[in-house]
Amino acid sequence: MTINAVPDHVPPEMVRDFSLFTSPGMASTPNGDPHAAVACVHAGPPIFYSPYNTRDGRGTWVITRAADQRRVLQDAETFSSHRSIFSSALGENWPMIPLELDPPAHGVFRSLLNPLLSPKRVVVLEPKVRERAITLILRIAASGTSCDVMKDFAFPFTVSIFLRLLGLPDHRLDTFVGWAKDLLHGDDVKRPAAARTIVAFIDELATKRRKEPVDDFMTFIIQAQVEGRRLTEEEVRGIGVLVFIAGLDTVAAAIGFGLAYLARNIKDQDLLRREPDRIVLAAEELLRAYPSVQIIRVATKDIDFEGAPIRKGDYVSCAAMIANRDPAEFECPNTVDLAREDNRHAAFGYGPHRCLGSHLARREIVIGLEEWLARIPAFRIQNATAPITSGGHLFGIENLILDWS
């Protein structure tokens, strides 16, 4: 871990010993509740400085109020997302698109991609999503009365939806699950190796589709025009890599945290099983209570924000898990109320970078819960096991062993 000195312009009284990486409950914890752990910041000021709040050990300002996070994320001119996180880990410098582009370039690519994952398009994708969920759950139901939900269901489900999206057959599912695992959860050797493999795969797929176009996502991308020209190889790669990594762990974590909640709250579980029409609304509340993403922006100029002297180049953190527990925005934010109305949560971010996959993600989560509850009887967390939660850039849950014996 790199220890960073607090920059000189940060007033010492604004520094807090808090971080989504190192605070209590953020490291891998059996039976942990990292979302409840971060909610404690609402007892403090609206903005403070955290000296260690990124994977590579940098400090960030932390914005705690939902309304202020909206202000930051809606103002992409002042708060930029140009960071090249993925490629810099490979010693390269190309943006993931559209995530690491700022307006106006961002809007050009966003408009190109929006129709591919629009609410209308998701209606067309839905039957395949349901079919995948049912196949996986039937296999689980047939093989016993317990399973590791993340390994056996959530992760293969999201990876196979990605394959469908790219028009790839399922027989390579295990290979892809392996890459994704190494990339998202591997050590310092496995992670860059997996990243290279994925880049090579995306490049190869693009080359193939250039030679032999078919009716799929990648063919659309390589044939598309922006500002009267075709996309460069680097742009195609930037889009392909982002779509690969953006929808795997995020959706899997949402399903995992959701099922863990239901396993521990049998009444809610029974209610949703008996009245599945409630699942759409319940899924929103589970996304509110257990979101997975911490967004980070870079200040493009000096700005005083709610009394904090943010200077050009400073990192600014807008964590959905913090916004979603803001008492100014949500009544009883630490209570899970599956019938909560007007639930304007921040799980998919705010502003121009609002999750492009949000409509698909919502359907995946709802369908996953619907099919699970329809096919698996009352389930609990297996005796003598403990799901392991973790904080960080992306909150997650593992070793979630459910039992319905």
Added chain:
Amino acid sequence: MRIIVHKTKCQGHARCSAQAPDVFKLDDEGYILPGDIEVAEGQQLLASRGARSCPERALELDPTPAARVVPDAIEPRVWRA
């Protein structure tokens, strides 16, 4: 009832149309169509719920609906303090 649409704030969450698809129409990218919305009788409850569901605060319930509908000739200014 009338809903003021701040089109530039819309980021395509599509929460409004999930609540009230007949009131809130989206374009092919999934963003709200421009122009304020005059809500029909009978859809007001759904419409206000839809407006309240927008994470970006792009939809505003017009606070003075009568003032916009009722012409000045019928309701002279002097009546309103």
